[in-house]
């Protein structure tokens with residue numbers, strides 16, 4: 001707060017995006033930089049922290065897509081914002097169990113993480129802490145070997161990840177990126193800004209820009225019907241990068257987050273200690289987040305890849321076979337406490353009133369994965385493409 005107040009006094013109000021960036025990822029004081037409280041003992045809990053089944057099914061999704069794409073001989077798993085590293089850990093366990101399927105494939109893991117604190121936690125989780133900082137021969141800031149023998153690299157930015165056939169994963173990542181907020185007024189669109197409150201010392205408040213800002217001009221579509229709009233340009237830039245990389249080198253991206261398809265208005269909120277927290281109070285001590293606008297992500301793929309979804313988490317997980325997996329785990333667990341825990345975590349992930357409906361899955365895939373390139377010429381001569389798991393109903397043979 002002191003750092004921000006000094007800045008606001010010196011140079012005037014800042015955009016919500018700049019405020020959010022400072023509060024979350026300021027190199028000294030940002031929430032993620034210092035603590036990043038993912039998990040039960042932190043400020044918010046995520047699906048991979050609730051149940052191992054979540055990451056296992058995502059691991060299966062990647063193997064299924066890798067097979068459908070003709071089993072390429074190298075595969076980079078690139079996770080954006082890996083939190084505590086739990087999701088990657090669960091995926092790597094599946095890769096190990098299916099080692100015979102992946103035996104001819106050279107697998108590596110690439111984690112994009114800005115938080116020194118969280119990258120340390122990830123290193124302990126995934127490698128047992130045996131990592132090499134600043135390897136000279138790589139663009140990564142740290143590298144190590146997973147407990148299952150797979151090389152792992154850490155980067156601050158997606159553009160440092162080497163090119164190559166890659167599967168990208170962004171779970172609860174895009175919602176943490178800075179948003180711009182806009183409001184329709186009688187005088188036209190204005191941007192919502194954060195300023196110091198002149199009446200109360202060291203308190204922040206929202207104000208409206210007196211005139212249009214560069215962001216108002218760039219990000220509000222002429223056909224917009226809503227009165228309040230949130231736009232996350234950083235998410236757009238990252239999706240553009242993912243789409244270009246997939247178009248060029250192959251692979252796929254799976255994005256899972258809470259969000260909407262271009263319909264919601266005011267979703268900016270804070271979480272501290274598992275409770276809603278005023279976004280303007282004690283910046284740097286709470287997670288700040290906004291729903292992901294999937295319609296914007298789809299637009300930013302710019303037709304370079306095909307897109308699937310968003311579909312609700314409970315539908316995606318059902319299509320991935322969560323019910324079967326639960327049955328197996330229940331059969332294999334001897335004690336009542338474990339069985340209750342399994343049922344409780346299933347309910348958290350699947351119940352429409354909990355995480356089942358508000359979380360969505362969205363994918364970027366090469367066009368040829370969904371439509372044969374020469375389908376128009378000889379539709380009958382080609383065997384049908386296998387359906388994309390998770391986005392289609394599970395058919396048991």
Ligand code: SAH
Pocket residue numbers: 025032036038046047048049080081082083084087112113114115118156170171172173176177
């Ligand atoms: N995917 C994890 C954690 C989600 S929290 C899970 O589901 O449990 C958001 C994650 O994104 C954290 O690891 C945070 O440090 C990281 N992060 C936030 N902003 C980032 C940015 N601009 N670049 C890279 N990582 C970022």
